[in-house]
Amino acid sequence: MTPQPLSAFLSVQNVSKYFDNFCALDDVSLDVSLGQKLVICGPSGSGKSTLIRCVKQLERHQSGKIYIDGTEVGAGDAGQAAIRENVGMVFQQFNLFPHLTIMENLTLGPVRARGMPAAAAAELAMHYLERVRIPEQSHKYPSQLSGGQQQRVAIARALCMKPKLMLFDEPTSALDPEMIAEVLDVIGELADAGMTMICVTHEMGFARQVADMMLFMDHGKIVEMAPPRRFFSQPESPRCKLFLSQILRH
């Protein structure tokens, strides 16, 4: 019942998360205000996915608090509603529904969870398919699309729920190199349009362009948090320095 700062749209306060005895998140705190773009990087197993999955409550954290728009997410129905209303998520493996057409993938949420009429949902879906530049594929099934197209559909599917905060968990790391740009372009445009987002990625060129805050994680902790200019030019911690030198070499 502590009053939380209302300035931040998302507020993560001293969150820890354990898998059995293994500590995947260790006392993590961060704030994201509306319009902000946060890019998270860090070595494999450092807890990046776990952090944003806790924000979406796909994983339950054991201690600490997460607030979205002033509502604590772990606490009952109000928290669930706050997530449903506000948070969209895009997965590394796309996770499209393989038995539904692209159009059905996009309209399922608005129709079933938002109670939107089918015609309005279809119109909304077409709008976002145009934004991710694949309106002509709406009648196809996911398996008939390339990986890059599938991920753009997944982004459109999340946008159809009109989220205020978008979470991306390594959206391009399952893609062939030639398809990475088309997905990053779409995310970049979204960022330009003012969408609040947290993006886990190792695409440092992209991070430099869109991020207004960079975050480096290691062993479940936030090791470094800085605006991109300073983050890339003069990282403070040696671990972050090492990581950047490794990742920027190729």
Place this chain on the structure above:
Amino acid sequence: MQILQQKLCRLWRRYSPMMVGLFFLLPLGGCSQNWGWYVVNPATPAGQRNLKFLIDGLYYTIALSLTAITISIIVGLMIALPGLSSRRVPRGINRVYVEMVRAIPILVLILWVYYGLPQVAGISISVFWAGVLALAVSDSAFQAEIFRAGIQSINRGQYEAAASISLNYRDTMRFVILPQAIKRILPALGNQLVYMLKMSSLVSVIGMQELTRRANELVVTEYRPLEIYTVLVLEYLVVILIVSAGVRWLERRLNAAD
């Protein structure tokens, strides 16, 4: 030319076992003086009458099997869902039901439902519904296991994607998980339907006028068990081959969709 060859090959592979079977069966009629096909000879009025009597049982065999499998699929699904829970009590209910029902022989269940249930529950039950109930209950345990395995085979990412677009549990199951699971378990459901068609012959013991009962009754009046039961075998064979082909067709259609 090559396409025709492939087609013939496929036809041969599919139907050759049956043809080989008939090949062995038919000469038997010629080499023994004990065969009397006249009982079911479609050229004579008596044979026609007997054939019609036998084939009319098909209605109840199919009605019984389809009704029972529909109920058993619904019950099986309702039993499977608690089995997927992370909590102990629902899982326990699932286990107890499946283990208990699986332990009862179908024939015993049929007899108990028809003769025993009316006394326990103080209701009267028709032969048809007693048969449906026994077959459905017995099959539902297997359906529950099939559904549980099918649902468990669906990737966790599908649940997370459903959660990411705010679907509740019911909609997640109905629109995301079950359609995919059912597609995967369709071969098993097909097997179960074939099994059901065969097991329905057991309902003859309580007087259900299905294929087997008809054959038994005709044997009593005509004294030609060999010919009549041969016809019975062929009746089941034809029905089940048609059903299998139907299931395969459905599978192909569903697979074409993605």
